[in-house]
Amino acid sequence: MTGTRLQGERLTAGYEGHRVLSEVDFRVEDGRVTVLLGPNGSGKSTLLKTLARTLAPERGQVLLDGKDIHHSRTRDVARKLGILPQGPSAPEGVTVRELVCLGRFPYQHLWRQWSSEDERAVVDAMATANVAQFADRPIDDLSGGQRQRCWIAMVLAQETDLILLDEPTTFLDLKVQVDLLELLVRLAHDKGRTLLVVLHDLNLAAAYADVLVMMREGRIEHGGTPETVFTATHLKQVFDLDAHVIRDPHTQRLVCVPTLAGSTTSTRIDVGLAHHAPTTMIPP
Numbered sequence: 001m002t003g004t005r006l007q008g009e010r011l012t013a014g015y016e017g018h019r020v021l022s023e024v025d026f027r028v029e030d031g032r033v034t035v036l037l038g039p040n041g042s043g044k045s046t047l048l049k050t051l052a053r054t055l056a057p058e059r060g061q062v063l064l065d066g067k068d069i070h071h072s073r074t075r076d077v078a079r080k081l082g083i084l085p086q087g088p089s090a091p092e093g094v095t096v097r098e099l100v101c102l103g104r105f106p107y108q109h110l111w112r113q114w115s116s117e118d119e120r121a122v123v124d125a126m127a128t129a130n131v132a133q134f135a136d137r138p139i140d141d142l143s144g145g146q147r148q149r150c151w152i153a154m155v156l157a158q159e160t161d162l163i164l165l166d167e168p169t170t171f172l173d174l175k176v177q178v179d180l181l182e183l184l185v186r187l188a189h190d191k192g193r194t195l196l197v198v199l200h201d202l203n204l205a206a207a208y209a210d211v212l213v214m215m216r217e218g219r220i221e222h223g224g225t226p227e228t229v230f231t232a233t234h235l236k237q238v239f240d241l242d243a244h245v246i247r248d249p250h251t252q253r254l255v256c257v258p259t260l261a262g263s264t265t266s267t268r269i270d271v272g273l274a275h276h277a278p279t280t281m282i283p284p
């Protein structure tokens, strides 16, 4: 267990007349990729927004470096924590470079204008997210995957140790999703950043999470390594999904294979992985 700079304590939160989280305790492990998984409407975005200070909890508190985030100044929080909400939208006609520059807002003051440090951060962020070649193009002209990388570059330009991302890979090609997740893992493992990511793809979540957290009906049901959390029993309980969890023989990563009505276990596994070495079944 590593340390934690960001944690929620007994969070009760939701929207007018609709409570979503009830007494949720949550610690984000420093320098790791934590992935939140759960069915639609289970409260993942609500938890992310509450932890990012976007949504004030009804009760409980979010501590960032020991200080209540909802009683901290926006600029102070924004220098430590960046968030990419679900489906962000940019002002019309804005170029990639202009969008990425917005990530520097926590460092701008009336008396401190654009600096060489801001410039370096923007150039670095565009290079890391591989969008430098689009710098002068309007963001609206890009494909979904390219656009998503630009948003990630904007968050990277903020140069925060903590980065919260809500479904950053939705609607992207699988290859683009994998590239993006590889980038996020490198940020955590090579650069010591802390990432909290909501994902909807179960197998990508199991493959890339250091810590996997499953939510259902506004509660945290399971949290820990994919080894302990990504089990057939938990997938059934949390997603009502009938599936086997197997180990990919090449990468040793866990993979869930939904059960097809009317087929037997051996048929499913043999057909799915016919060209690979024998597959290890993980007990439920």
Ligand code: ADP
Pocket (backbone or CB within 6 Å): 015, 016, 018, 020, 038, 039, 040, 041, 042, 043, 044, 045, 046, 047
């Ligand atoms: P998830 O991210 O797991 O899909 P959410 O946190 O977005 O779940 O939503 C949890 C519940 O809160 C859902 O029932 C959803 O309809 C409701 N909800 C989400 N956002 C709002 C909102 N802005 N106003 C009212 N209800 C909302």
